[in-house]
Amino acid sequence: DTGVSQDPRHKITKRGQNVTFRCDPISEHNRLYWYRQTLGQGPEFLTYFQNEAQLEKSRLLSDRFSAERPKGSFSTLEIQRTEQGDSAMYLCASSLGTGRNTEAFFGQGTRLTVV
């Protein structure tokens, strides 16, 4: 396993369109996170899964955002009716939730540009 994989790496979309991003975590990791990062800022938490259960969602995640993790494996993040303010890097991370294992491994991100 080569790490957390995100697809696509870049996405340009017109305002109002829907987009979907995919994240494949490290295979044995049961925890999966989505973050959003804008230029010059730190990652902002969006949502967190433990296995297939979505345990926490940020208030930043409006109704236009939805995330799923069917069968506790890969995850998708969908943004409906995109707005220019959605332009950002979307980061996925995973971790192994046992004992005091704490390191989150990050993917390379999906850069979204809404025009």
Added chain:
Amino acid sequence: AQTVTQSQPEMSVQEAETVTLSCTYDTSESDYYLFWYKQPPSRQMILVIRQEAYKQQNATENRFSVNFQKAAKSFSLKISDSQLGDAAMYFCAYRTSTSGTYKYIFGTGTRLKVLA
């Protein structure tokens, strides 16, 4: 709610010199984890070093070490013998150990420039 503050937007260091990046955090919890992550330009974020709050001993990883002051809620990163490859954004992060809430909270980052 927990917060993480990095007050140095940018730092510079001469190659082979030592630099310290600052981080403070706010929490009411007693057990938690602190991290420093490195994000090189256009590359993915990688873990530099981790500290468990219940451990008094400061963590070290080769040229990287931390100064963890729990009472002061301070967690600084020292990079010794700086190398050109250390140039990156550095993010301080906090994670609770409370069951059910495992999100990481990041600071705004410090951009480190290494001068040859």
